Amino acid sequence: xxxxxxxxxxxxxxxxxxxxxxxxxxxxxxxxxxxxxxxxxxxxxxxxxxxxxxxxxxxxxxxxxxxxxxxxxxxxxxxxxxxxxxxxxxxxxxxxxxxxxxxxxxxxxxxxxxxxxxxxxxxxxxxxxxxxxxxxxxxxxxxxxxxxxxxxxxxxxxxxxxxxxxxxxxxxxxxxxxxxxxxxxxxxxxxxxxxxxxxxxxxxxxxxxxxxxxxxxxxxxxxxxxxxxxxxxxxxxxxxxxxxxxxxxxxxxxxxxxxxxxxxxxxxxxxxxxxxxxxxxxxxxxxxxxxxxxxxxxxxxxxxxxxxxxxxxxxxxxxxxxxxxxxxxxxxxxxxxxxxxxxxxxxxxxxxxxxxxxxxxxxxxxxxxxxxxxxxxxxxxxxxxxxxxxxxxxxxxxxxxxxxxxxxxxxxxxxxxxxxxxxxxxxxxxxxxxxxxxxxxxxxxxxxxxxxxxxxxxxxxxxxxxxxxxxxxxxxxxxxxxxxxxxxxxxxxxxxxxxxxxxxxx
Numbered sequence: 001x002x003x004x005x006x007x008x009x010x011x012x013x014x015x016x017x018x019x020x021x022x023x024x025x026x027x028x029x030x031x032x033x034x035x036x037x038x039x040x041x042x043x044x045x046x047x048x049x050x051x052x053x054x055x056x057x058x059x060x061x062x063x064x065x066x067x068x069x070x071x072x073x074x075x076x077x078x079x080x081x082x083x084x085x086x087x088x089x090x091x092x093x094x095x096x097x098x099x100x101x102x103x104x105x106x107x108x109x110x111x112x113x114x115x116x117x118x119x120x121x122x123x124x125x126x127x128x129x130x131x132x133x134x135x136x137x138x139x140x141x142x143x144x145x146x147x148x149x150x151x152x153x154x155x156x157x158x159x160x161x162x163x164x165x166x167x168x169x170x171x172x173x174x175x176x177x178x179x180x181x182x183x184x185x186x187x188x189x190x191x192x193x194x195x196x197x198x199x200x201x202x203x204x205x206x207x208x209x210x211x212x213x214x215x216x217x218x219x220x221x222x223x224x225x226x227x228x229x230x231x232x233x234x235x236x237x238x239x240x241x242x243x244x245x246x247x248x249x250x251x252x253x254x255x256x257x258x259x260x261x262x263x264x265x266x267x268x269x270x271x272x273x274x275x276x277x278x279x280x281x282x283x284x285x286x287x288x289x290x291x292x293x294x295x296x297x298x299x300x301x302x303x304x305x306x307x308x309x310x311x312x313x314x315x316x317x318x319x320x321x322x323x324x325x326x327x328x329x330x331x332x333x334x335x336x337x338x339x340x341x342x343x344x345x346x347x348x349x350x351x352x353x354x355x356x357x358x359x360x361x362x363x364x365x366x367x368x369x370x371x372x373x374x375x376x377x378x379x380x381x382x383x384x385x386x387x388x389x390x391x392x393x394x395x396x397x398x399x400x401x402x403x404x405x406x407x408x409x410x411x412x413x414x415x416x417x418x419x420x421x422x423x424x425x426x427x428x429x430x431x432x433x434x435x436x437x438x439x440x441x442x443x444x445x446x447x448x449x450x451x452x453x454x455x456x457x458x459x460x461x462x463x464x465x466x467x468x469x470x471x472x473x474x475x476x477x478x479x480x481x482x483x484x485x486x487x488x489x490x491x492x493x494x495x496x497x498x499x500x501x502x503x504x505x506x
Contacts (some may be wrong), residue, residue, distance in 0.1 A: 001209075001490055002200045007073055013298070017210075024093050030299040033151075038483060038504030038505050038506075039504065039505050040225055040233075040485070040502035040503065040504060041226075041385065041502075041503055041505035041506070042226075042227065042351065043225045043227045043309065044223070044227060044228075044502070044503035044505075045226065045227060045228040045229070045503075046228070046229055046230070046250045046251065046484065046498075046501060046503050047229075047230040047232055047248065047249050047250050047251070047252045048229065048230070048231050048232065048249070048250065048252075048253065048496075049232050049233075049234050049240050049243060049249040049252040049253060050066075050069070050070075050231050050232070050233055050234070050252065050253055050254070051234065051235055051237075051240070051242065051253070051254050052064075052065070052066045052233070052235065053066060053207075053233040053235075054067050054209070054211075055204070056068045056191040056192070057071070057190060057191055057192060057193070057194060057205070058190040058191045059071050059072075059076065059140065059180065060177065060180070060182070060190060061138060061139060061140065061190075062138060062140075063140060063177075063348065064321045065413060065493055065494055067177075068176070068177065068494055068495050069492070069493070069494060069495055069496055070211065070231055070496060071094050071194075071196075071199070071211075072176075072177070072180070072495045072497075073198060073495060073497040073499065074198050074199065074213060074229075074496075074497065074498055074499070075090070075194050075196040075198045075200055075201070075202065075213070076181070076182075076194070076196040076198055077091050077092050077180065077181065077196065077197050077198050078091055078092060078172075078174055078175060078176075078179035078180050078181060079091060079093040079096065079107045079109075079126065079159065079179060079181070080093060080096065080174050080175055080179065081175050081497075082169060082172070082175040084274075084275075084379070084488055084489070084490035084491045084492075085161070085275070085326065085490065086172075086326045086327065086415050086416075086491065088171055088172060088175060091158075092099060092109060092110060092111065092121070092126075092181060092197065093107040093108060093109060093110065093115060093468065094108050094110045094111075095107075095108050096108070098171070098446075100446070101166065101446065102163070102167070102168075102446035102462075103162055103163050103164075103165070103166060103411050104160060104161070104162050104163075104167030105160070105161040105162075105163075105171065106158065106159070106160050107126075107158065107159040107160075107161075108157060108158055109121065109122075109123060109126070109157045109158070109159070110220060111157075111220075113197055113220040114197065114218060115183045115186075115194055115195050115196065115197055116130060116182060116194065116195050116197070116201050116216065117186070117195050118218075119183055119190075120506075121181065121183075121197060122153075122156045122157075123153035123154075123155065123156055123157060123158055123159045124153055124156070124184055124259070125181055125182065125183055125184050126151075126153070126159045126181050126301050127151050127152065127153045127159065128182075128184040129181045129182045129184075130145070130148070130159075130161070130178075130179075131151050131152045131469055133145050133178045134145055134148050134151065134217075135494025139178070140176070140177035140178055140274070141176055141177055141179065142171060142178070142180015144169075144170065144173035144178050145280075146180065147163045147164050147165055147167050147170070148161060148162070148163060148164075148179065149163060149164045149331045150443070162186070164446060165255075166443070166444045166445070166446050167443050167444070168443050168444070168445055168446070168448065168451040169416060169443060169444060172416055174414075180196075182195070182196075182414060183195055183196065192205070192468075197220070198216065198217060198218055198219070199215065199216050199219045199221065199222075199223065199224040199285040199498075199499045200213035200214065200229065200498070201213065201214050201215075201216050201238075202214075208232060208233075209232070209233065210230055210232050210233065211230075211231045211233075212228060212229070212230050212231070213229040213231075214227065214228055215227050215228070215468070220416060221499075222499070224498065224499050224501075225486065225499070225500055225501055225502035225503075226501060226502065226503055229498055229501075232248070232262060234302050237254075237255075237256040238259060238291075238479070239260060240254075240255075241255070241259045241262055241263060243254070243478055244263060244269065244338070245262070245263065245266060245268075249481075250480065250481050250484055250503065251478065251479065251480050251481075251484060251487055252478065252479045253478050253492060253496075254475040254476060254477070254478075254493075255271065255478065255479050256314070257313070257315040257477060258314055259314075260469060260477055260479075261293045263479045268482075268484065269480060270479070270480045270481075271477055271478070271479050271480075272477070272478045272480070272489040273315060273475050273476070273477055273489070274475060274476045274477075274478060274488075274489035274490040274491070274492060275325065275326055275475060275490045275491065276309070276324075276326075276329055276413065276471065276474045276475060276476055276490070276491055276493050276494075277324045277326050277413065277414065277415040277416075277472070277473075277494075278316075278324075278411050278412070278413045278474030278476075278493060279319065279322070279324055279411065279412045279413075279470055279473060279474070280313075280316070280370070280409070280410050280411055280470065280471040280472040280473075281409065281410060281411070281468055281469075281470055281471070282304075282374070282407060282408075282409050282468060282471055283399075283405075283407065283408040283410070283427065283428055283468050283481065284297050284406075284407060284428070284466070284467065284468055284469070285403060285405055285406055285407070285408075285428075285429055286301070286406075286428055286429040286430045286431070286467060287429035288403075288429070288432075289404065290351065290353055291354065291406060293351050293353075294465060295344075295347045295348070295350055295351040296347070296351050296353060297465075297466035297467070298337070298344075298347055298391065298466045299343075299344040299345075299347040299348045299351070299381065299384070300339045300344070300378070300466075300469065301337045301466055302337065302338065302339065302341070302343050302344035302347070302381075302471045303339075303341060303344040303359070303378055303380065303381040303383065304339065304374065304377050304469060304471070305339045305372075305377055306318045306320075306339065306471065306472070307339070307375075307470055308373070308424040309370070309373045309374075309472065310370055310471075310472045312372075312373050315474070315475040315476070316472040316473055316474045316475040317472065317473050317475065318334070318472060318473070319333075319436060319472060319473040320332075320333040320334045320336055320337055320463060321333035321336070321460065321462065321463040321470060322418055322420075322421055322459050322462050322463070322467075322468070322470065323418055323455065323456070323459045324415075324473045325473065326415065326490075327415055327416050327418070328416070328420065328448065328451065328452040328455055329442070329451075329452045329453075329455025329456045329459055330459075331456045331457075331459065331460065332461060333459070333463045336460070336463045336464055337463070337466075337469075341380050341381055342364065342380040345381050346384065348381060348382060349354070354382050355382055355384075355452070356382065356383045356384070357384045357386070358378075358383060358384070358385055358386070358406045358407055359385075359386045359387075359388050359405070359406045359407065360374060360385055360386070360387050360388065360406070360407045360409060361386065361388045361390060361395060361399050361405045361406075361407070361408045362388070362390070362395075362407065362408065362409045362410075363389075363390065363391070363395045363410060364389045364390060364391060364392075365391045365392065366409065366410075366446060368412075370397045370409055370471065371385075371387040371389075371409070374409075376385065390404060395408070395410070399427060400427045401425055401427075403429060407426075408412045408427075411474065413474075413493055413494065414494075414496070415491075418455060418458070418459065419439060421435060421439075421458075421462045421467060421468075422435055422436045422438075422439035422440070422458070424436075428467060428468060430462070430465070430467040430468075432461060432462070432465060432467075434458075434461060435458045435461050435462055435465075436452050438454050438455075438457055438458035438461070439454075439458050440456045441454050441457070442458065443455035458472055476489075476492060478492065478494055482504075482505070483501075483503055483504035484501065484502075484503055484504075485501070485502050485504070486500040486501045486502055487501050
């Protein structure tokens with residue numbers, strides 16, 4: 001998950017999701033969210049345990065999963081949003097059309113939408129919000145608006161956006177922070193307060209402890225199912241489980257797979273396993289010897305027992321290419337690579353590296369499970385792996401900015417981020433003109449299926465070039481008390497839409 005305008009925008013999210021999701025096994029099919037056994041209580045409060053607290057609430061200027069997770073769809077809304085399956089659907093827009101040439105997007109606004117301040121939403125607010133993103137490189141989503149030519153409001157209920165060239169990802173980009181709509185001329189201090197259009201309002205923020213939302217009783221759409229949501233921030237996984245068991249929480253997200261049995265054994269929780277676009281990525285520095293040799297990169301991938309690694313981590317599934325199952329262009333690429341120690345040794349010998357010393361640079365919050373597996377697996381093929389555990393700020397400086405590394409490990413959690421492999425300036429240092437051409441074609445392709453096919457072709461090339469290794473596609477475990485219904489289970493590392501959540505009356 002990294003981006004800066006296609007890079008650093010989500011760097012803080014890496015930290016967020018990294019802490020949120022440290023583990024991943026062959027993920028079972030998603031189980032249904034807990035079903036209420038009683039009548040929903042409209043006056044209920046639901047307490048949700050999360051891991052990483054935001055540093056401030058200004059989602060326009062601050063990146064990271066910690067903000068998107070709670071604010072998008074709950075406090076702030078865009079013209080469109082996305083489902084847990086990463087499908088795009090209308091939100092503030094009642095409907096939209098895209099011209100056959102893929103250049104013009106026309107949106108019709110829902111009627112009766114108001115900001116939390118009481119001011120009615122008009123197309124002028126949308127135009128001002130989007131124009132700001134286009135013009136201000138410090139705003140989240142600025143790079144996604146690079147191909148926007150004009151943003152216009154033909155009338156109070158219509159917005160038209162014209163691109164300079166087709167971009168298959170543009171509508172999806174509008175589901176992120178750059179596509180959120182803010183009140184024109186609003187003077188609210190968005191670092192500590194809010195003025196959105198969503199089904200909840202910010203009630204209070206006890207920094208270092210909790211953030212509380214209250215139902216917006218003047219919401220333009222269907223009212224939220226609970227009167228209040230309390231997000232309780234518990235960065236320690238064991239403490240989170242203890243809080244759930246002692247009755248302090250109704251929902252605990254990001255359950256450590258190794259601690260999940262403690263919750264199951266109580267018989268008081270329903271545990272769900274959700275899908276994500278989290279990619280546990282073992283980055284190779286493609287521009288630095290000996291990783292600039294494809295034989296070395298392939299050997300390292302062959303040396304990894306991915307099934308065993310996933311089992312050690314605890315929740316998720318193997319993946320063998322850069323596109324996860326929830327994203328367009330996904331293809332099972334397990335035919336590209338396998339676990340083959342002898343072949344790995346042979347390739348290293350051929351490359352002149354029978355005895356090889358490499359360093360793995362990893363942010364310290366990821367723990368030791370992945371490094372231990374890699375050290376053990378690489379040792380079997382004659383590779384001595386030194387693990388360099390660093391603070392995240394150091395990782396950003398050394399790895400992401402200065403490219404001073406051999407191998408690195410982070411969770412890339414953002415959906416549809418394949419473009420990182422089409423960017424030779426990204427910290428992977430991977431430069432394949434054919435991949436870059438296919439990616440450009442995929443973006444310019446107006447037919448979604450044809451675009452996905454081009455992405456799949458490009459992703460296969462990336463995997464065949466062994467540009468990196470994808471250790472696992474993460475899963476997330478959520479524990480709920482009986483009576484909670486409608487709580488999302490997929491993709492909740494990036495957002496938790498709480499509008500339809502209910503709690504049964506006691």
